[in-house]
Amino acid sequence: MIEDRGFSTVAIASVRAQAEKTRPPRALWTSAMLGRPLGEPNDPAFQRQVLMAALRLLERADGPVVLEDFESDPPGASDRPDWRAPNVPHDDFATELAALMPVWEQAKARFGRTSVGLGFQPPERWAAFTDAFLAGGLPTVSGLDTAALALRFLCDDIKALYGEAAQAVGPAPSAGQVDRWFWHETAAGKLLNALRLVALASENNALKTVGGRFFVPAIYVA
Amino acid sequence: MARIEDIPQPTRDAVLAIPCPSFETTPFVAGRPLAERRIAIVSSAALIRRGDAPFAFGSAEVRFLPASVPTEDILVSHVSINFDRAGFQTDVNVVYPIDRLRELAQAGSIGGVADTHYTVMGSTDPAGMADAADRIAAQLAAEGVDSVVLSPV
Structure with missing residues (x-):
């Protein structure tokens, strides 16, 4: 809708099937989990890579539909065995x-x-x-x-x-x-x-x- | 992970069942090299400034988010509860990458960061959002912004 009004757009997509159906002009699918499409929190280097990969699609001229996959999974998505929950009473x-x-x-x-x-x-x-x-x-x-x-x-x-x-x-x-x-x-x-x-x-x-x-x-x- | 097979049920089926609009046109706007472009973010996370009313369910409104709003005052009011919250609780850049955009501008990778960014409620039928798109387009033009990155939640 914004592209229709004369501006270049690129979408970061969390669900590839939705990007395939809606066919935005440019989209980058990432495997990051729902709720953190740019990757892990407090990991600016990885977030920058995702954002830059998306923005580079703005320079693509082979539309009208460009859908690419981001090359890597975000680090740190697995459980941390050394994490400890807050030690508080759970009585009420x-x-x-x-x-x-x-x-x-x-x-x-x-x-x-x-x-x-x-x-x-x-x-x-x-x-x-x-x-x-x-x-x-x-x-x-x-x-x-x-x-x-x-x-x-x-x-x-x-x-x-x-x-x-x-x-x-x-x-x-x-x-x-x-x-x-x-x-x-x-x-x-x-x-x-x-x-x-x-x-x-x-x-x-x-x-x-x-x-x-x-x-x-x-x-x-x- | 947002590989569809990694999304737990019944959220997976719900995500796949969300009606997806189809559009009659396939616009594709070319532009200047990235290093010369000013970029704005459009977030569908229903972001609000602390103290503002949350978005209503199904709202088709757009809210303008000045780049000057400190990230510590930005909250997520998206209606869905079936996505991770631990990420943006400690770093809003996972849904609204404003600091990352500034760093790319500082490094010269992009031409600049818009003064205004935009936020809407995801899961809303875009058929009712023409007015919101018009308002976004008018502000983009007024600021000389030529490109937009759409960020989900």
Whole structure:
């Protein structure tokens, strides 16, 4: 659509089958996993290689459809046996979260950023907020229009805080290690599955929809 | 890995079942050598600035993202939960390679980095996005940007 308006475009493609169907003018398929199309985080050399390989396609004149494969897989996608999950108690969400807060602070200092913030409320309020949902309430938060959205983005923030804490120290875990720890070992993972069930049983259609689709990835539904 | 066989079910079937648009035209715009081009990023990760409202599900809007927005203030509000988040949690360049683009400009590999970048919600039917494409094109032209890299999530 942008090419139609007179500008050269190149797409980085994560799913080759989709690029084959949509046939953009120029596309570079990479084998990087969904969610990190440029490769591994904090690996600028590899990211630059991917980006440069894509940009070079802008100079190709043999269109109208150019689809190339990036030559190598991203490094570091495998599990790291020397990674250790944060050592916090998993008794209940509030206790676990409180113990995880200093670890999360370490992560923020290490990476200079946090992806927490979609839910418009600080972690100190999360446990009470989710308790209200589990008790059948429909609490809302300033900044988001509905209870469904408030809970949907709170779930995103919970996953973000835990994911960042998991990477606070030591070697970078694989994406799978972070996910398996969160969904199989933490009270937060169990909480999100419980919230999903409450949402699915709700008479609030918006909550039912977001709970069924956007709280727990299908492979981690308990 | 995003080799289709490595995507776990049922996400794999869902990804393959996403309707893919077909286009009547096959435009192909040639241009100057890469070292003379100014590049903009269009991200389908539904990026927002911290404090802004997340994208709505199915939104066909485009939001402008000034290059000056610090990466620590950029969040991902894409609706899907079936992609990795651990990557962009610590380095937003895995979906929005703004720092890498700057490095390529500094090295002289590209002519420059646009002042404005763009973000939309992926998984949206492009049939409703003509207005968004018009807005992007107008801003690209106003800034003298001639090329775009489309980055997914």
